[in-house]
Amino acid sequence: MKIEQLGRHILVEFYNCDKEVLNNHALIEKYMNEAAIKAKATIVQSAFHMFNPWGVSGAVIIQESHLTIHTWPEYGYAAVDLFTCGDSVDPWVAFDYLAETLKSEKSETTEVPRGLVDKIKHYSKEDLGTITFKPVDNAAS
Amino acid sequence: MKIEQLGRHILVEFYNCDKEVLNNHALIEKYMNEAAIKAKATIVQSAFHMFNPWGVSGAVIIQESHLTIHTWPEYGYAAVDLFTCGDSVDPWVAFDYLAETLKSEKSETTEVPRGLVDKIKHYSKEDLGTITFKPVDNAAS
Numbered sequence: 001m002k003i004e005q006l007g008r009h010i011l012v013e014f015y016n017c018d019k020e021v022l023n024n025h026a027l028i029e030k031y032m033n034e035a036a037i038k039a040k041a042t043i044v045q046s047a048f049h050m051f052n053p054w055g056v057s058g059a060v061i062i063q064e065s066h067l068t069i070h071t072w073p074e075y076g077y078a079a080v081d082l083f084t085c086g087d088s089v090d091p092w093v094a095f096d097y098l099a100e101t102l103k104s105e106k107s108e109t110t111e112v113p114r115g116l117v118d119k120i121k122h123y124s125k126e127d128l129g130t131i132t133f134k135p136v137d138n139a140a141s
Numbered sequence: 142m143k144i145e146q147l148g149r150h151i152l153v154e155f156y157n158c159d160k161e162v163l164n165n166h167a168l169i170e171k172y173m174n175e176a177a178i179k180a181k182a183t184i185v186q187s188a189f190h191m192f193n194p195w196g197v198s199g200a201v202i203i204q205e206s207h208l209t210i211h212t213w214p215e216y217g218y219a220a221v222d223l224f225t226c227g228d229s230v231d232p233w234v235a236f237d238y239l240a241e242t243l244k245s246e247k248s249e250t251t252e253v254p255r256g257l258v259d260k261i262k263h264y265s266k267e268d269l270g271t272i273t274f275k276p277v278d279n280a281a282s
Contacts, residue, residue, distance in 0.1 A: 006213065006218075006220070007211070007220060009152070009220075011150070011253060011255075013255070013256065013257075013260070015260070015261060015264040015265070016264055016265060016266065044190045044198070045188040045189075045190055046188070047186040047187070047188040047200060047202055048186075048202075049185045049186055049202050051204070051275075053276060054276070055275075057185070057202050057206065057207065058202065059188060059200035059202060059207060059209065061188055061189075061190050061198050061199065061200060063192070065198065065211050065220075066198065066200060066209055066211070068200065068207055068209065068224075070148070070206050070207070070224075070226075072147065072256070072274075074269075074276075075256075075261050075265070075269055075272060076261075076265065077147075077256055077261050079147070079148060079150075079206075079224075079255045079256055081222065081224075083209075083211075083220075083222075085211075105264075106264045108260075110253065112152060112251070114152075114154070114220045115154070115213070115216075115218055115220055116154075119154070119156070119249075120156060120216050120217075120218050123156040123157055123246075123247045124156070124157060124216070124217065125157065128215075128216055131216060133213075134192075134196075135194060135195070135215075
């Protein structure tokens with residue numbers, strides 16, 4: 001069966017990563033942006049922050065939703081979220097790229113549907129017609 | 142029982158929201174930032190984007206992780222993530238504030254633990270000692 005949903009959200013726990021990479025603000029921002037591009041997403045904004053004394057947090061806002069990361073270099077751990085909409089983007093490509101660049105030796109993922117179309121219709125008080133993740137005749141830009 | 146974890150992540154589906162609010166870039170950014178502050182989080186960066194012809198996406202990076210939102214005004218739907226670390230921040234306060242300001246008549250949430258301490262220790266090849274979400278003697282800034 002196929003379930004219609006606006007987006008898919010992969011929650012990733014990256015264990016046993018390279019601690020130096022996890023603490024490198026420039027590298028983390030670069031890898032997250034490259035992960036978005038490799039997944040065929042279109043980046044609209046990118047915001048990253050280096051913590052004192054260590055750790056990086058950041059988000060890449062894409063036309064198709066977002067990628068975020070929070071790193072704990074001291075534990076070799078990073079929490080990553082890959083939330084994408086539409087069929088043209090593949091969040092698993094971003095996952096593979098980050099697993100490789102963060103040098104994670106162990107990871108766990110959970111995929112969660114976001115914006116289940118039947119639920120949106122079920123709860124709505126009006127007839128919403130056809131539901132698509134972006135306007136069909138006038139693509140989001 | 143109490144389980145030690147670095148963070149908690151609440152995935153929220155807001156249905157039947159006010160469509161005008163969902164399509165108001167300035168209001169969405171304001172409410173998301175206010176939600177962070179009300180939850181007692183410390184904002185480090187905020188990045189929002191207005192789509193053409195409608196819809197807003199954005200992220201508030203906080204010292205304690207992040208809040209994100211993606212809105213579909215045409216369906217009255219918004220996907221929100223509230224990811225916080227540490228005991229001083231309460232993501233449910235942010236949830237309540239957003240439910241109220243987006244005028245959501247129906248919402249659903251899932252809370253997911255992020256960075257389970259026993260797992261990080263279990264997978265690690267070294268003794269990590271005490272694990273805390275931020276350095277104890279030198280608070281992240």
